[in-house]
Amino acid sequence: MKFYEYRHVVGFEETNLVGNVYYVNPLRWQGRCREMFLRDNAPEVLTELAEGLALATVRISCDYLAELFAFDQVAVRMRLGGVTQNRITLLFEYWRLPANGSDAAGSEELMARGEQVVACMRREGDKTVPTAIPVALREALKPYA
Numbered sequence: 001m002k003f004y005e006y007r008h009v010v011g012f013e014e015t016n017l018v019g020n021v022y023y024v025n026p027l028r029w030q031g032r033c034r035e036m037f038l039r040d041n042a043p044e045v046l047t048e049l050a051e052g053l054a055l056a057t058v059r060i061s062c063d064y065l066a067e068l069f070a071f072d073q074v075a076v077r078m079r080l081g082g083v084t085q086n087r088i089t090l091l092f093e094y095w096r097l098p099a100n101g102s103d104a105a106g107s108e109e110l111m112a113r114g115e116q117v118v119a120c121m122r123r124e125g126d127k128t129v130p131t132a133i134p135v136a137l138r139e140a141l142k143p144y145a
Contacts, residue, residue, distance in 0.1 A: 002143050003077040004041070006033035007097075010072045021068040026076075027060055030092050030116050033076045042140035054121040054128055058087070062114040066096075073097040074111070080145045086120045086130045088141065 006029070014025045034055075038045050045053070068074060074094055081089035092114035098107045122131040 001079060003079045003093075004033070004037045004144055006036050006076045006078070008032070008074045008076060010068055010070050010074065012070050015070050019069060021072075023062075023064070026062050026064070026068075026094055026112055026114065029074070029076045029094070030060065030062070030078075030090075030114055031057070033078050033092065034090065034116070034118075037078060037140070038137075042134075042136045044136040045134050045140075048134055048136075052123040053131070053134065054123060056119045056121050056128070057116055058119045059117040060114070061116075062092075062112055064112045066109065066111045068094075068096065068111055073099070075108070078144070080141045081115065083133065083138070083141075086133060088118045088120070088133060088137075090116045090118065092116070 008029055010021055010025075014021055016022045045055075049055070073096070075097055077093045077095065079091050081091040083089075093110060094112040094114070095108040096111050120131050120133045120137075121128040
């Protein structure tokens with residue numbers, strides 16, 4: 001199954017007093033992955049965001065399977081979970097990559113799974129109203145279903 005991948009190296013500022021990654025940071029990485037996907041695959045949507053489109057995160061979750069620590073290399077992999085009306089469900093997996101940079105099969109470890117539901121909205125004055133998913137975004141997501 002095809003996925004979009006964002007790679008991240010954990011920094012000290014993302015850990016807690018115990019030394020593992022603070023629980024909120026993988027949620028931030030979901031947002032970063034989504035942003036990089038738009039930059040790389042649907043830059044037209046970035047223009048629409050400046051013209052009143054809003055991609056509102058209406059639900060987000062993460063199931064943690066193991067701990068991550070400073071300097072762990074993480075691949076955040078995103079794929080399309082589904083599309084319903086003006087909402088897009090994105091599925092995420094977090095994989096710890098080998099410290100030596102090897103891409104050898106079987107050397108990655110699944111650390112967490114997440115989900116995000118995004119509603120396409122349009123700003124009209126002081127309100128936001130539901131709007132159709134932009135064609136460029138819909139097309140960019142197709143290969144990742």
